[in-house]
Amino acid sequence: MPMRFEKNNAGEGCGAFDVGGAVFGGPKLVLIAGPCTVESRDQMMEVACAVKEAGASMLRGGAFKPRSSPYAFQGLCGKGLEILAEVRARTGLPVVTEVLECAHLEAVAAAADMVQIGSRNMHNSVLLRAAGACGKPVLLKRGMSARIEEFLLAAEYILEAGCTRLVLCERGIRTFETATRFTLDLSAVPLLKQRSWMPVVVDPSHGTGVASLVPAMARAAVACGADGVMMEVHAHPETALCDGDQSETPEMFARTVRELKAIAEAVGRSV
């Protein structure tokens, strides 16, 4: 059965597309940066200005957070979306943020340029379909134990619902290794490129869980063909409410961007 994710059946979806000024799938890489979680207006403005200055083309930040424990901080929710919308307006950076439930889709789509489906919801077909029909571009993260085939079929749910601007994100899979939080599966990048037309980005922050490994894995991602990189950046990782261990500082991020520039040129692309 022909699939919409395949190169020959792409229709409108094929090729590069623009998301609030950031073009996915073109020669220029998309660098998505920002904190794990929206904590406050000041925190977001500070980090947004810093990552924009350093070369980021899109801002990330979670208003709704999927957490293992019901007692962990679940995000600022609606207030978080307001902050994202304001920071987006003031910096001009397009915004991607995660949605956890259909009921929030409208509000998320209104505040952000791109809707993210997280790893824990990759098999949530109801949310996949709703996101695919919301009219906004979608960033789909790979499930932490999803095979490539399942990842593509999850994408098919979104495409089948009408979405034509879909980006796939490799973010690490679960293995026996304990030195890293997950095992970043970079072979997913060329595999997804061979099987489908969709742009692919890589999240080395979640993929490793260790800030000091992020620059090397971001370089590797670009070298093997990723169309972009998504990195957690926090002005003060040591006080971050979430995922501080895997967050770069703005200075580290700026240095990483310079490294990515060199790799991008080596593969015929730019930052």
Place this chain on the structure above:
Amino acid sequence: MPMRFEKNNAGEGCGAFDVGGAVFGGPKLVLIAGPCTVESRDQMMEVACAVKEAGASMLRGGAFKPRSSPYAFQGLCGKGLEILAEVRARTGLPVVTEVLECAHLEAVAAAADMVQIGSRNMHNSVLLRAAGACGKPVLLKRGMSARIEEFLLAAEYILEAGCTRLVLCERGIRTFETATRFTLDLSAVPLLKQRSWMPVVVDPSHGTGVASLVPAMARAAVACGADGVMMEVHAHPETALCDGDQSETPEMFARTVRELKAIAEAVGRSV
């Protein structure tokens, strides 16, 4: 922080409880049997009568099916619930069926005695909370790459929403082994028993994906302390719309029940 899933913090939730006549957590094991999917009224009546005759204490069957591909059969949906309600009324067997989205919870809770959260939704905190508040007992399946700690925290979402009748189900985890569909992790049974007060059942049908392995793994589940077993039974596995490879026939199921009876007695329980 004290958790509701812990033995000392259980409150009302602690101890055995009744679900439409089937008692979870008591000396008698709960045998849940039925097809992967509700296909028709005749199919369900045939299999329900057969498994009741063989000793099943609860009927399973999916009206809403989570599928990897959007083009695979997604279940009879509302019509499936009607069939389940009718078969339940005529056979007297309590029914458990999966819910995929909050919008269906009311209808599922009206048609069934117990609401199932599937493996693919174990991290879907929105659905966990909604199911926990729906007033019906809940059966929570372990995510296919969830650690025991995460499984218990997912249960905590349900308990925190008000549920006091919650059953955990080990159903296999994803590993490198390819001879089975998943690797059934039976050590989860004593581990969950040590950590929490909740009854634990095991699904050897999904856990192995191979019908000929189901009887042995069902026996093992009872031997290591499971409070029940959930098995796929189809009158004609070779024509099943879904998961025929892992479905027992009613005859195989009857034989398995007899085997489980002996094991149950060996551990001081009954079938």
Place this chain on the structure above:
Amino acid sequence: MPMRFEKNNAGEGCGAFDVGGAVFGGPKLVLIAGPCTVESRDQMMEVACAVKEAGASMLRGGAFKPRSSPYAFQGLCGKGLEILAEVRARTGLPVVTEVLECAHLEAVAAAADMVQIGSRNMHNSVLLRAAGACGKPVLLKRGMSARIEEFLLAAEYILEAGCTRLVLCERGIRTFETATRFTLDLSAVPLLKQRSWMPVVVDPSHGTGVASLVPAMARAAVACGADGVMMEVHAHPETALCDGDQSETPEMFARTVRELKAIAEAVGRSV
């Protein structure tokens, strides 16, 4: 290509066989017990008498230990073999012990009734062949990341070298779960039984790494068809030189044997 491990090609190897008085593959289960490591003559005599009294049919204990670090205790080596031979003579219990290199095979075969190839050497074809030709029965443990197919092919190396008394041992595979040291894959038991003629035993001590989980998993092993169980027992686990966390005391072992007796009878066997 017909394989020697298959039921139809077994030749002499087929059926039950005796190892120093313990019969593998017959109606009576073989219970192998003893410490991870031979530490001293007194330690071995104490535990050997205790496990024999409790119902063990074979003694285990490592003279040569495979360790992750070159600085960890590597076993008493030749001195350990002497102790094993002496304890065997005085208690009448047959002994199984691991061999790490071809050069030790002769000494190990002289001191013990059965030669063990450990998980870390399952892919060591040189050692497999040499053990298969040494004239003694062999116990082959599954590699910690070996698929069932690979496990059987490793057995084939031993059979092809002339061995006709070979026992397979499931001892846990490596997965993402961290609550246990490995994930005991009990589905291996019925799978191996379907595919081959060889007796299968299970090691729940290494398979879980947690002493309190051993009784439940030992019961499960017998319930799903294992021909025996291999358990670490140490008179003083808290001072064991190796693997104390997963060792039962003789009292726990005696209780476990009583539990296994009931399960064995439920599946038509005895202890």
Place this chain on the structure above:
Amino acid sequence: MPMRFEKNNAGEGCGAFDVGGAVFGGPKLVLIAGPCTVESRDQMMEVACAVKEAGASMLRGGAFKPRSSPYAFQGLCGKGLEILAEVRARTGLPVVTEVLECAHLEAVAAAADMVQIGSRNMHNSVLLRAAGACGKPVLLKRGMSARIEEFLLAAEYILEAGCTRLVLCERGIRTFETATRFTLDLSAVPLLKQRSWMPVVVDPSHGTGVASLVPAMARAAVACGADGVMMEVHAHPETALCDGDQSETPEMFARTVRELKAIAEAVGRSV
């Protein structure tokens, strides 16, 4: 306890070192290329000349092959070593080849410039120690289910035996993904670099099992800091006796080298 693999305890081992003209750990990358298996004198001469012309700095080829089945081709053994020695003499390329047992170490060390310990023997402490004492540089491949910590401890066995020229090789780990043969864990490269002084190379041929993925993963390896890449190259992959699916042709290899040149320069190195 201080370890020899740590940066501060390296002693002589620290820094770059020469293996038959190829310098590991220096600014210039080491490209190791050749077939999985030595099949004939003509095959080796043809591919050796081609990879040398394309920029390879070292030749690989197996004389002794570790195979899952005892009936699979096990290599030309001694005859294979003769061929390697001859091709080395005629092309001037240094040679690395795998050793499977201590008894062959002397012959392998005489014929080759570097002794390889394969993935299946990473836990074979006897072979590790013997290789470490043989006087030749050693290439140690990561076990397919070894954690980084265990990989470093296996290296410690070799270093403790006297070896001062040791190279580590990431070659893929076993996961649930089936689209690739293994999952190449590139985060191992920066992790190993942080923890130890040893040069690290990557084998994307075994790591993916798919020839079309090799160029992308080789680029990624260099981008994240690898000191070299090991690639399977066969003049006629479709007729290779072993691993044809993952072998590049000499033309593909030459193109990959050109790509690696660009990436190497982007990270301040050369090919």
